[in-house]
Amino acid sequence: MFERYIETAIDIMAPPERVWAILTDFAAYPSWNPYIVSAYGKPAAGAWLEVHIQRRGRRTMMFRPTVLVADVNRELRWRGRLLIPGMFNGEHFFRIEDRSGTVHFVHGQAFSGLLVGLIRGPLSATRAGFEAMNTALKERAERSGA
Structure with a gap:
């Protein structure tokens, strides 16, 4: 079984409640x-x-994950898979770490499965996507508190 891991982080000058509200407002x-x-x-x-x-330069991809953790103001985590279990699984997570009025936002994914060893290039595009989302979340959370 192959595994790969991506983790990104950003500091946001907003309370955890605001970051959670934006993160979970899917609409x-x-x-x-x-x-x-x-x-x-x-x-x-x-x-x-x-x-x-x-992902930059690629078409939109849809998947249907199951929410594993929804710990209000702290963590949202889900698991999805492509094809059949064990081929390509992903556990996506968002952690909101309270730092007394600011948030250390951690966004990542653990990939596992037989096909993970074959995939290299798309993971750098995935990291770039996570970082773009982190930046946009930071801007929205900090702006909405002004």
């Missing part, structure tokens, strides 16, 4: 999120989501 994603361009469903453990991602 607003098309207006600000350059990576997850739309999402449908509830941010609740056990719920199914429909998520559409847009």
